[in-house]
Amino acid sequence: MKKVLVGMSGGIDSTVSALLLKEDGYEVEGLYMKLHSKPGYHEIHLARAQKAADFVGIKLHVLDLQDIFNEKVFQPFIDTYEDGKTPNPCALCNRSLKFGEMIKFADKIGADYLATGHYIKTDGKYFYEAEDDTKDQSYFLFYVNKDILPRLIFPLGERKKSDIKKFAASIKGLESFASQGESSEICFVDTTYTDLLKDYVEVDKKGDVLDTNGKVIGEHKGYMHYTIGKRKGFTVRGAHEPHYVLSIDAKNNQIIVGKREELSCKYVELANLNMYNDEKEFDTFVKLRYRTKAVPCHVIIEDNKAKVVLKEDVFGVATGQAAVFYDGNKLIGGGWISKTRK
Numbered sequence: 001m002k003k004v005l006v007g008m009s010g011g012i013d014s015t016v017s018a019l020l021l022k023e024d025g026y027e028v029e030g031l032y033m034k035l036h037s038k039p040g041y042h043e044i045h046l047a048r049a050q051k052a053a054d055f056v057g058i059k060l061h062v063l064d065l066q067d068i069f070n071e072k073v074f075q076p077f078i079d080t081y082e083d084g085k086t087p088n089p090c091a092l093c094n095r096s097l098k099f100g101e102m103i104k105f106a107d108k109i110g111a112d113y114l115a116t117g118h119y120i121k122t123d124g125k126y127f128y129e130a131e132d133d134t135k136d137q138s139y140f141l142f143y144v145n146k147d148i149l150p151r152l153i154f155p156l157g158e159r160k161k162s163d164i165k166k167f168a169a170s171i172k173g174l175e176s177f178a179s180q181g182e183s184s185e186i187c188f189v190d191t192t193y194t195d196l197l198k199d200y201v202e203v204d205k206k207g208d209v210l211d212t213n214g215k216v217i218g219e220h221k222g223y224m225h226y227t228i229g230k231r232k233g234f235t236v237r238g239a240h241e242p243h244y245v246l247s248i249d250a251k252n253n254q255i256i257v258g259k260r261e262e263l264s265c266k267y268v269e270l271a272n273l274n275m276y277n278d279e280k281e282f283d284t285f286v287k288l289r290y291r292t293k294a295v296p297c298h299v300i301i302e303d304n305k306a307k308v309v310l311k312e313d314v315f316g317v318a319t320g321q322a323a324v325f326y327d328g329n330k331l332i333g334g335g336w337i338s339k340t341r342k
Ligand SMILES: Nc1ncnc2c1ncn2[C@@H]1O[C@H](COP(=O)(O)OP(=O)(O)OP(=O)(O)O)[C@@H](O)[C@H]1O
Pocket: 006, 007, 008, 009, 010, 011, 012, 013, 014, 015, 031, 032, 033, 034, 035, 098, 115, 116, 117, 118, 182, 183, 187
C-alpha cells in the first residue's frame, strides 16, 4: 500500500483531501506544521487539525518550524517591504516549508507521496491551473523545486471549492469544517500588513512625494504604506487628476508619482528563476500579479535570470513580486521581478 503524508491545517480543504486519499486506498498520515508565531493561532488550528485527523482516522504528526519559517519567509517579508518592494511570502513558504520541510518529513516517515489541499494540478512534470479558476493557487507554487513534482498529489485540483463545501456539509462530523471561515490571504497577517510591520520597522515616517522630474509635490505617510499603482494615502498639491505610485525610493523615503499612463510597463527582468523546462528563448504568457490575466510575452533566459518583453502594456508592476509563465494552463516556471521598464 502506498503511503501519503497530508499537510493538515485544520481547514476544510486539507481535511477533505485526507478523507479522499483514505477512500482511494492510500495509507494516510497527517502533519500539522507550526509555521508563524501569531499568538493563540496554533492552539485553535492544531485542535482543528487533530479533530480532522481523528475524524478521518489517521495519525497526526506535529512539527514546530517557527524558526525556519521566520528565516525563510517572515524576515524576507519584512526586508522586502523595507527595501521598498512588494513581497510574496506564500511562494517562499511553499518552496521552503510546505514543499521543502514537509517532503523531508515525508522521507523520514517513509511516505511515497506528499499531498495538500491546494487547488492546483500536476502530472509529475509540470503544474497546471486548477479546474476551479476562482481558487487556482498555481501562481504561488511556481517556486517549488521541480524534483519533487512526481511525489505530489493534489486531491482537489480537479474539483470545485463549492462542491468541496457541499460535500463536507453533507457528512456528519464534517459540517463544522464546511462552515469555518475562509483563511485570510496571508496567514500571518491579522489586519493589515502595515500594522504588522510596525512591530519590526519604522513604518510611519513621513516623506516627500516627487513627480518624475524630481520636484517635491506632496507628502506621504511612510514609503512602506505604498505599492506600485496605489493612488491613495498621499497628498499632491494642486492635483486635479489622480496620481499613482510609479516607484518607491526606500533609501530616501520618497515615492515618485505620476499619471496612470506612466504606470505602463512593457519589459521586466527576473532573478532567481525556477523553470520546469530547459528552453532558453520562447514566446509564452506571463502573470505579473495574482488574480490578473496572463499577457503574451517573449522570454530570453540567461543563467537564472530572464528578460521578458511584454506584448501588451501592463499597469502597476511591482518589483519583488512573482512573474509566472503559463503555456495555456500549464505552468512552465517563473522568477522574481527585479526590474521594470516602459
Ligand atoms: N500549518 C500547516 N500544516 C500543514 N499543512 C498545511 C498548513 N497550512 C497549510 N497547509 C497545507 O497547505 C494547503 C494550502 O494551504 P492554504 O493556507 O492555502 O489553504 P486553505 O485553502 O486555507 O486550505 P485549508 O482549507 O486546508 O486550510 C492546505 O490545504 C494544507 O494541505
